[in-house]
Amino acid sequence: MPKSSTHNQIWGDVEQFDNRKAVVEIVLYYLAFVVVTGAIASVIISRLLAIFRVSDDFHWAVIVGLGLPAIAAAVVGFRACSNGTTGLNLQRVEIDKAPGLMNLTEGLCLAIGIDMPRVLELREPQINIAAFAVGNTRSVLVVTSGALESFSRLEFEALISRELVRVRSGEIFYEARIRALKKLLAPLAAFILQRRQTSAIVAKLIAGDLGGVYFTRYPIAMISALEKMESDQNARTSNPTLRRRVLAPYWAHPELEDSDMSARLSELRSY
Numbered sequence: 001m002p003k004s005s006t007h008n009q010i011w012g013d014v015e016q017f018d019n020r021k022a023v024v025e026i027v028l029y030y031l032a033f034v035v036v037t038g039a040i041a042s043v044i045i046s047r048l049l050a051i052f053r054v055s056d057d058f059h060w061a062v063i064v065g066l067g068l069p070a071i072a073a074a075v076v077g078f079r080a081c082s083n084g085t086t087g088l089n090l091q092r093v094e095i096d097k098a099p100g101l102m103n104l105t106e107g108l109c110l111a112i113g114i115d116m117p118r119v120l121e122l123r124e125p126q127i128n129i130a131a132f133a134v135g136n137t138r139s140v141l142v143v144t145s146g147a148l149e150s151f152s153r154l155e156f157e158a159l160i161s162r163e164l165v166r167v168r169s170g171e172i173f174y175e176a177r178i179r180a181l182k183k184l185l186a187p188l189a190a191f192i193l194q195r196r197q198t199s200a201i202v203a204k205l206i207a208g209d210l211g212g213v214y215f216t217r218y219p220i221a222m223i224s225a226l227e228k229m230e231s232d233q234n235a236r237t238s239n240p241t242l243r244r245r246v247l248a249p250y251w252a253h254p255e256l257e258d259s260d261m262s263a264r265l266s267e268l269r270s271y
Helices: 019-051 058-082 099-112 145-150 153-169 171-185 199-216 219-230 242-250 262-269
Strands: 090-092 118-122 129-133 139-144
Touching (some): 019 058, 058 171, 099 118, 099 153, 129 153, 129 171, 139 145, 139 153, 153 171, 153 219, 171 242, 199 219, 219 262
Antiparallel strands (some): 129 139
């Protein structure tokens, strides 16, 4: 998605997702995980070796202590994009069930310049949509049953464009690796999983909204779709399962305790 410096050129002056910066962030996150957990593991292993009189050489403890989390990080990072939707009640949407949705998605993929993702229905009454990585280059578009029943064609166009722009930029593949690391650490530190809508999440959501509007040039449809999600009586706010809580911030309407559309709607209404 092109960069711009004026509101006249691009909706909301949104900047392109920075893949290089994202790669650096992922490397730093995973390196921090290896160093911190490796240091803790090294101390524990060295104490055990001393207690059982196996060895008093600390370097073996360091090698093993750093090696185990390094292997874990490598496996988690490599498999991060392969299980993004595992555990959700999903069913593939066939063209005979939703021909308008499938044709619309295919046309938007051609316009945006990406391969068409698989379109999956999440059997839930809430109104929501999201794109998730299911491979290093493959993605799926998840649409809830409530969205299939509630959105008009123009509203679907706005939200599907929003998600496909995130696919094209590579943002969903970055998110998959962040989620994988959070899932690994969450049992030890529950605070790692976000439950409330922070300013950083709001900024990311606004960037996604504006990215979608950049291609449709019709903010009214995006506003209408967000208003429907905001007033949705079936909107989810939390889930006891770790897998669902990890996904919570990445929906078009985040499944967070204080999800608020006001800043996003205000930005869109300013044009």
